[in-house]
Amino acid sequence: MRAIKKAEKIIENDITAPFAKILTHLILSLESNDDFHIKDLYELPPEEFDLAIEVLKEWRIDRHYMGKSKTFAAAYYASALNQ
Secondary structure, three states: OOHHHHHHHHHHHOOOOHHHHHHHHHHHHHHHOOOOOOHHHHOOOHHHHHHHHHHHHHHHHOOOOOOHHHHHHHHHHHHHHOO
């Protein structure tokens, strides 16, 4: 499964989980060109860090990939609920 799809599932599963919040912020930052604090990634456990890095790689490669719109929508929704 692609990292972007994994991120979507994590966010949709529990938007209040710390990793889901970091993924949400990361995805929103990538989509909107807003700042993201890289230290948030360094504080993650290795498995979560690796997934976040894979999301970054896929986002860079697939800048125009339509499938990421669902992940962005999930992250946007999670962000709105967490405010």
